[in-house]
Amino acid sequence: TLPTKGGGVVDGDLAPNGTRAVFTAHRIGTGIIRATSAGLTPTASGMISVTAGTASRIDSTSGGGQSGQVTQPLANPFVVTVTDASGNPVSGQSVAWAVDSFPLGSLGWAVNPTSTFTDANGHANSTLTVGTRTGPYRVKATSGTLTGSPVYFTATGTAGAATQFRVETAADGSGTLIPDEQLIAGAKDTAFAITRDAYMNFVGNVSATWSLTN
Numbered sequence: 352t353l354p355t356k357g358g359g360v361v362d363g364d365l366a367p368n369g370t371r372a373v374f375t376a377h378r379i380g381t382g383i384i385r386a387t388s389a390g391l392t393p394t395a396s397g398m399i400s401v402t403a404g405t406a407s408r409i410d411s412t413s414g415g416g417q418s419g420q421v422t423q424p425l426a427n428p429f430v431v432t433v434t435d436a437s438g439n440p441v442s443g444q445s446v447a448w449a450v451d452s453f454p455l456g457s458l459g460w461a462v463n464p465t466s467t468f469t470d471a472n473g474h475a476n477s478t479l480t481v482g483t484r485t486g487p488y489r490v491k492a493t494s495g496t497l498t499g500s501p502v503y504f505t506a507t508g509t510a511g512a513a514t515q516f517r518v519e520t521a522a523d524g525s526g527t528l529i530p531d532e533q534l535i536a537g538a539k540d541t542a543f544a545i546t547r548d549a550y551m552n553f554v555g556n557v558s559a560t561w562s563l564t565n
Contacts, residue, residue: 376401377437403473404435406444408498412474415504419481420511421550422459428476429504431492433469440473444494448477451489454508457482462490481508483550511548513557519545524553 374384376399384396414429433444446469448462460482467475479490485508491501520526522543529542544559 374399379403379439403439403441404437406433406441406494406497407436409433409444409446409492409494409500409502411502411504414476416506418507418509419479421481421483421485421508421548421552422511424463424478424480425506428478429490429492430474430476431494431502432473433475433494433497434473440469440471442469442471442473444469444473444475444497446475447493449491449493450479451491451503453482453488454484454486457484457486457488457508459483460488479504479506481506483552484508485510485552510552510554511550513546513554514549515547515551516557516559517545518542 372384372386379401381398381400383398385393386395387393410432412430412432414425414427417425417427419425429448431446433441433446435441446467448465448467450460450462453460459480461480462477463480464477467477469475475492477490477492479488481488488506488508490504490506492504493501518529520529520541520543522545524545524547526543529540532540534540544557544561546554546557548554
C-alpha cells in the first residue's frame with residue numbers, strides 16, 4: 352500500500368479522470384494501481400515503487416537543551432533529519448558538525464564526528480564533549496544550501512566535583528584568599544567559603560563548618 356500525502360486512500364495522489372488516472376508520487380513505498388469496470392475483468396499495473404526525492408530541508412530532531420559536566424561528552428547526541436520536498440527521509444546526505452560558540456576561556460570542547468551522512472531514516476548525529484568551562488555551548492549542523500541549514504543546538508556545561516576549597520574575600524569568587532590582617536576591636540571581617548572543581552568552576556551546595564582558632 353502506498354501511503355498518500357493527504358493520509359487517505361487516494362486523496363491527493365491518484366486523480367481519476369474517465370479512462371485515465373494520474374498518480375502523483377508523494378510518500379515512499381510500493382503499490383499497485385487497479386481499475387475495475389462492471390462486467391469486465393479488473394486490471395492492474397505492475398508494482399510501483401516510490402523512492403525519496405532530492406534532499407530539500409534539514410531539521411533538528413533531538414538532543415538540544417542538554418546539560419553535561421565539563422570535559423565529558425553529553426549523554427545523548429544531537430540529531431538532525433534531512434527530508435525531500437514531500438517530507439520523505441533522504442539517506443546519504445552529507446552533514447557537517449562544528450562547535451559554534453563556547454564560554455570564554457573554555458578548552459577541550461569538540462564534536463564527534465565532525466562529518467556524517469544521513470541513514471535510511473534521514474538521520475545524522477554527532478555528540479558534543481563539553482569544554483573546561485561552565486556555561487552555554489552551541490553546535491551547528493550544516494548541509495549545503497538545504498532549507499533550515501545550518502541547524503543550531505545548545506547545551507550547558509556544568510561544574511565537576513569540588514576539588515578546591517578556600518576562604519576568600521568575595522562571594523562571587525572575584526576576591527582573593529584572606530591575607531594576614533589586623534582588625535580594630537569591634538570591627539568585622541567577612542569571609543566566604545568558595546569551592547571549585549579542577550578547572551576553577553564554582554561548585555555549589557557544598558557544606559562548610561566554620562570555626563575560629565588562634
